[in-house]
Amino acid sequence: MPQTVPEQIALQRQVNRRQLQMIIAGLGEGIILVDPDGSMVWANESALALHNVSELAQLGTSAADYRRRFELKYRNNHVLADSQYPIDRLLAGEEFREVVAELGRTSSDATEDRRRVLRFRGFALPDAKGSPESHVLVIEDLTQQTSADERFERTFAANPAPAIICRLSDLRYVKVNPGFLAMTGFSKDDIVGRSAYEFDVLENAERKDAALASLREGRTIPQMESILRLSDGKSKAVIVAGQPIEIWEDKCMLFTFMDMDPRRQMEDALRQSEERFARTFRLTPIPTMLSTREGLRILDVNDAFQSVLGFEPEEVIGRTGGELAIWADNVSRRHLEKAFEASGSFRNLELPLRTKHDELLDCLVSAETVSIHGEECVLTVVQDITERKRSEEELIAAIEAVMRDASWFSRTVIEKLAHLRRPGRTDKPTVSLADLTPRELEVLGLMCQGLSNIDIVKKLGVTQNTVRNHIARIYMKADVHDRAGAVVWARERGFTGNRKPEPKRHPRR
Template sequence: MTVAPPLKSLRDSPDLRHLRQIIAGLDEGVILVDPDQDILWANTAALGMHGVDSVEDLGATVDDYRQRFQLRYRNNHKLNDADYPIERVVSGEAFSEVVVEVAVAGEDEPRWVHQVRSLVLTNDDDEPECLVMIIQDVSAQFEAEDRFEQSFNANPAPAVICRLCDLRFVKVNQGFIDMTGHDRDAVLSRTVYDIDVLERGEKRDLGKERLAEGRTIPQMEAELSLPDGQTKLVIVAGQPIDMGDQPCMLFTFADLEPRRKAETQLRHSEERFMRTFSLAPVALAIGARDGHRLCDVNEAFTSLTGYSSAEIIGRPLGDVDLWETPALRHAIEADIDAGLPIRDREVRIRGKDGDIIDCIVSTEPIQLDDEACVLWAMRDISTRKASERELVNAIEAVMKDTSWLSRSIMEKLARIRTPNAEPVGVGLDELTQREREVLALICRGLDDKSIARTLDVSSNTVRNHVARIYSKIGVNRRNAADAWARARGFDGDSIPHALHLKAPSKEIAA
């Protein structure tokens, strides 16, 4: 039986010194391993990537290396002995870009992240002469990716990331899940064709073109379809990024649904306001604070002033010559310009026909379509002012004829005291002489007993007279009888003088 000769090691070759000189200054870490699994040499970069100062600290053999350094994948699964990159190198396996986390034996947390590839150097007979493990320290890159991952997931702003090669979503944060109601796993198994993040976008064609080119997608309004069949108004934008050397697109969103609901409520509120404005029985007008130009008037305003809406809308009140005097116009406009509300101010305006109208004017600052406006309210008080003038004239007439004062004023007083009483047609001449005497003493303020002593009759007789008086004149109280009598000019002074003599002074005073 022929025994195969042992593999010739680079250890016995003068080329090892030259190889070490070549790779000594490389930024990448290089570890040379003999086919018999001895670690021959490592450059300075490789030693630094393991936190050691010499090749002996790496370990004399592959087994020593496994004892001193514990490796695991990025998903936290520990590597089996046969899966160690140095073991795979020794076995002659060619591989590239294996990423592992490296921890010093006895420590739980890894210190470095290495990206490893292999190289096999052969001799003239094409036999393995030296095994090479080439290492790149990608710790900073993965730390940055970890920070991005944490920031992406914690960011309340909704966001998703898709790969540009197949447009499949590879990351989705909680903000997007909360905003749309999609299931996380369902999103990650779909593409932008399934969940169209540019759906009904105002610049959708531009967005699709930029997505295909891997370029920035400008902000645009879009309307996302939700799992429950509803839609949500959003602002979406896209930013190209790299993840693990793969070109991706980061989509970020701003939820506009609260704004849309607020705008809808505002629109409904304005619609209700305009309906109320149009149908209000009080004359109302809306004017711009800038220039005091009228923007709208209701039907009551046109009825009050005589101007149609076409004649007055768009014109300043000063041009319409609505105020009675220029001084009044300037005073009111000065208050409006100063931001002062007007409350129940009596003014006089001039209608289209030239008639002067007494009004009470009030104003209130309002906002309509983001424009500062003024709501005008005008109430016609011409009738009230006419009544006041009639009252002044009546008082003046009274002062000239005092005989009319008691009769007319007392009749009004009686109507005020008993506004719902039915009118009674009974007059003083329908009362007997005795009943008029009793009524006169009632007007003097005497009670039944005092009246009985004054008239020298019994109390029962007085009560009977009072009852008949009440029945005839339609009252049921003494003060009502007193008011009825005084309204007819009968106040008790016309009773016979003899009654005054009989009335006890003490009781009369009472």
């Protein structure tokens, strides 16, 4: 029996639908076909997987059945009304390119609820007369993209660095973070939606033309200084940079800013500190040198250095420690350098220095590591103690002269002299000459004869360090602090260095 026209049309429709299903079955996007009467007639594997079901019946047999099984929410957490569901909008004759919603199971069917963010697109397939033959619902999974967007949103908002995002297609700002609002005093409504021409962050940039060219071409804008307008009409110096990014598939430019005020305040404080250091360095009455940490090359000397040692600045600046003419001998210089290398500083090392006029000065030398313009340097301070030592030696000589011709002094007088050199002591000495080693006795005897450290070095043929060590041990054992005290201590025990210790005489009556 030949087919009627309606039957032929229905058959042709089935053939067309099977061909369509074969074409779209393997697509990555979810596809649902809906008949004009509202029944859901077919769905591909992707559509079923997006709804976490395995067969068409689990999606629902109609639009109303679908709504009972699945809940859709906009991104603002607003639940879609029945008429707002994509399938209902299709059946109402509406075509749409994008509806983004979060899909979940309804409370009555909430088993294994795996919520996803989906983008729906809907259109009709017309027949030969232009009437809807089928409705097609295309579904795309945006869950991962949305998660990435949410992470970006959280990071962007939490970033303390001021930032603003401009969409390149129309040069309008689409996002601003709290850091930018706090820095400028504007509100979000003051910025978002405005054109880059209305609020130009590159208006006062130092390389504005190059920055604008990079903005138009979507290229990275390197860091540059600029002046940013604030909400109160004032301005702020900033460093601005731009980085191309994509936001919701829109090409954008992320502008980041660094407030220059704290940096300038720090630079001003550093400059003032360095100016104070320079003034102090120049005006201090103690000879002072500034040298590099590496190689100890002289960078500068102060006026007192020139005054005491006689060298002009140009005669020493640029020279290394070994090239300076101030050292009495290389042994002393190497000892000083080793002391500095051991700890990066030292205090009151006693050694002789030579002036430009070939005079030897007894000096105490101290050094400390300092930072100048971010570079490690060495500050060396020289204290001339020649006069002090000469006074001590003259005092020692006077004591020796008196003691040499006044052996008849009573022990009481000697002890009073010792008390004057060591005030505050009420106990009698408990250390005797027998507690000194032969070498220490020899050194003490030369001290009593008025010999300086250098003279003792020459007399005994030992190094200055050896002599210093012996003297330090003598001071410690005798509980004295200087040469005069050591001589008095020896004299009160009848030791002059010219002869062996003599027994104490009883005081005359």
